[in-house]
Amino acid sequence: NAGVTQTPKFQVLKTGQSMTLQCAQDMNHEYMSWYRQDPGMGLRLIHYSVGAGITDQGEVPNGYNVSRSTTEDFPLRLLSAAPSQTSVYFCASGPNSPLHFGNGTRLTVT
């Protein structure tokens, strides 16, 4: 099925470790974004991209890196994990079209 594929579904890291969350879409959407979802707060934008080679920061970018070498892929890198990055992460494509979200990654940093 067409949509947004996000991996892994679960991840546990120790403080200081690094990892990459993968996100791929096959709808040829230009706009892709990463959000984190924390209890009691709405989805918050980490980074977004309006096309290959173009990325920009969102509301909470610190501690995260992104790149967009192709239209399809938009990975999110945690450079040195911290307990404050324990959260549920969602990748999405859109807006300017109905939004499509990945299934989420539940990340725990100990």
Place this chain on the structure above:
Amino acid sequence: KNEVEQSPQNLTAQEGEFITINCSYSVGISALHWLQQHPGGGIVSLFMLSSGKKKHGRLIATINIQEKHSSLHITASHPRDSAVYICAVEGSQGNLIFGKGTKLSVKP
């Protein structure tokens, strides 16, 4: 002050009831999205609208641009409608601002 406010935060209904969830926003927008998130689950787009009204099955979404207000209605509610409903507004730059969500529980 949050730019997107949803009400109520929590809602419990009996099966069959008519449900309304409200979303008010304070910024200029190009579109508004209603999303659904089941417990422990992913996020699904229900509606994207920029004017008027849309209907899909038992779900109806309306928007009043002048009043900066949107409503999501569920007719003949069912326990499977239990979920968090999220309103998100899309700014002119394509940026999204999310409400904190409305948690709906429908009892059989």
